[in-house]
Amino acid sequence: MGSHTRIIIGFAIISEDGMLADAQGWLPDSLKIEADQRFFQQGLDGVDVVVHGRNSHERQPNSHLRRRLIVTRKVPALERDVAEQKAWLWNPAGASLEEALSALGIRDARLGVLGGTEVFAMFLGHYDHFHLSRAHGVRLPGGRPIFPQVPAQSPEQILASHGMERGPLVFADKELEIVTWRAPKSECGARIFVT
Numbered sequence: 001m002g003s004h005t006r007i008i009i010g011f012a013i014i015s016e017d018g019m020l021a022d023a024q025g026w027l028p029d030s031l032k033i034e035a036d037q038r039f040f041q042q043g044l045d046g047v048d049v050v051v052h053g054r055n056s057h058e059r060q061p062n063s064h065l066r067r068r069l070i071v072t073r074k075v076p077a078l079e080r081d082v083a084e085q086k087a088w089l090w091n092p093a094g095a096s097l098e099e100a101l102s103a104l105g106i107r108d109a110r111l112g113v114l115g116g117t118e119v120f121a122m123f124l125g126h127y128d129h130f131h132l133s134r135a136h137g138v139r140l141p142g143g144r145p146i147f148p149q150v151p152a153q154s155p156e157q158i159l160a161s162h163g164m165e166r167g168p169l170v171f172a173d174k175e176l177e178i179v180t181w182r183a184p185k186s187e188c189g190a191r192i193f194v195t
């Protein structure tokens with residue numbers, strides 16, 4: 001137990017109706033937008049560890065270099081991933097985030113949270129930044145929502161209800177907008193979580 005400097009950053013691209021994948025659970029081509037993929041890759045190159053559910057690997061050229069926690073119920077707590085050298089399989093019901101980060105050999109860290117739905121929800125209330133990309137003109141009825149409360153609530157309402165504020169418009173064109181939501185007291189690098 002002790003205090004840690006930890007920055008938690010969410011990254012998601014969603015349809016206009018708040019979905020991150022289609023009804024079959026696939027990321028459709030309509031959400032693969034070059035400007036967003038560039039932003040996503042640069043963002044992930046600036047984090048120390050990525051955290052995602054078993055189906056949300058980002059599959060980028062630098063992916064093999066990243067330390068990674070893969071959230072799964074297939075292990076009781078924490079196990080090294082045999083398929084990927086820098087990855088651990090993590091069941092949050094059996095091991096805390098502190099224990100998972102210790103397994104990776106880090107304490108103070110910038111964490112990139114990549115989804116899907118349950119994993120994004122798990123960190124609500126803890127994000128320092130959430131980069132929310134929205135594809136204009138794309139609707140995915142019956143798709144996988146960014147948070148379980150969508151569509152009853154919009155993603156923006158959910159972020160705001162967890163104390164986040166709409167920050168700068170990072171990018172906008174006719175296909176896409178990227179807005180960074182921020183926790184009010186978050187100055188990059190300065191938020192302290194006591195655990």
Ligand SMILES: NC(=O)c1ccc[n+]([C@@H]2O[C@H](COP(=O)([O-])OP(=O)(O)OC[C@H]3O[C@@H](n4cnc5c(N)ncnc54)[C@H](OP(=O)(O)O)[C@@H]3O)[C@@H](O)[C@H]2O)c1
Nearest residue numbers: 012013020021026027053054055056071072073115116118
């Ligand atoms: N547009 C975006 O920004 C974005 C972001 C993320 C994902 N996606 C897309 O969304 C699609 C589907 O993702 P998905 O819904 O399958 O999500 P996912 O979170 O990648 O995978 C779900 C799996 O993660 C594990 N998991 C999730 N929450 C858990 C928890 N609380 N405790 C333990 N294990 C947990 C479970 O794995 P086990 O079955 O192994 O127990 C679960 O079956 C993919 O096509 C992906 O590309 C898009």
